[in-house]
Amino acid sequence: MYNNFSYYYDLMMQDVCYDIFVDIVKENVSLDKTILDCGCGTGNVSIPLAKDGYNITGIDLSSDMLTICKSKQEKENVNFPLYENNLEEEIGFELYDCCISFLDVINYVDYKLAFKNIYDCLKCGGIFIFDVNDFNYQESMKNYVEEDTNDLFSYTWKILDNGVGKIKHDLTIKTKDDEFREIHYQETYPKEVYIKELESLGFKVEILIDDNIKVFFKCIK
Template sequence: MSYQQFAYIYDYLMKDVPYDSWVEFVQAQADKHAVSGRELLDLGCGTGELSLRLLKEGYSVTGIDLSEDMLFMAREKAENEGLQLPLYQQDMSELQGLGSFDIISIFCDSLNYLETEEKVISTFKHVREHLREDGLFLFDVHSIFKITQIFLNETFTYNDEEVSYIWDCFPGEEPNSVEHELTFFVRDDETGQYERMEELHHQRTFPILTLENWLKESGFEVMDITADFTDVPPGDLSERIFFTCKRK
């Protein structure tokens, strides 16, 4: 899945996303599990917002994304700030040739864009291959509650002078999946007219126990499962599930 035109307005729409909370999560888990190394692989790095924050906190970050447009934006940001951020275009389920890392992360529900069980399991196995001994694998996913009770059959709208959108959510073909049909209206600064853009995004999630079993089968010890940027285990109404795993 490529974000295509969406990459160019992504940051504008995501300006209120709590990237600093993900940074705090990384630091807290690294401290808790005594990971002193600072080499981090950010899978699904998007436009680099989180990668750049982690760089500024002293991590040596490499970013991976499937979207060439997203990587272009990330590269431009890093250059503008005078920061070194190696970036590569790869499918996270087919990682290769990247060396080894102390921490590998997949945040902002990027894992939910993998549409099949096979791709999720393949991602876990490739992540393990790129982790150093006792390295940490950190990721989050949408909960089943969020997919089925918050997204499905709902319409969300946003409107201001620069960007407006209509976001319709339909059931996907697979269990616990959703099709996000997005229509954007983006203002052209020169003409004052609005350009229409359309995107279709697919997300799927899996039961917590299923993910936990796949992780164990892929060579991980699951250290913590928490919810919504807290230390609390997931409940029935949790929306974002966090996994902290250590390479066996």
């Protein structure tokens, strides 16, 4: 997961309005707070936040995504720590004022393990902000197929049914000299399921946005 595809990720995410994620952080977290970006990917949220002066650290499971994030840091003239880390395992650095996890990272992981690990690396009073795919929206995306060609590559992206609340992304990318396929698995649950788990850990939970496509949560330890 997130191997070769990482090098095409930003090109395929060009339509994503990352400003929404950045603005949510700015509205909820003051500049003096430390932030851990959980599943930072290529840095599309953490780099703008670092440029705005936030003290940020990024973690991700994919070394390829982190390699791209590092080279983007150099181009953008920012520098913050990046670590290869699995959210399903103890995070184990210092304690942070805030953890963020955007663009359905939580749908890639065992959410119970990730919530526990994130809870444990937050200071008391710390904030965890994240989004997940809306359950009904994700169900409606099953059997979606997108194909496109640009100057650099062409791709086929299929979203397949993998059980209730579960999907399988089947991506094939072709360039002039190469072709590869990547499979990504995601699962989601009705928001009440997430709320119950978060509250059982001790978080106070607020829904920031629920637009029937994504649900954004703000949780205070």
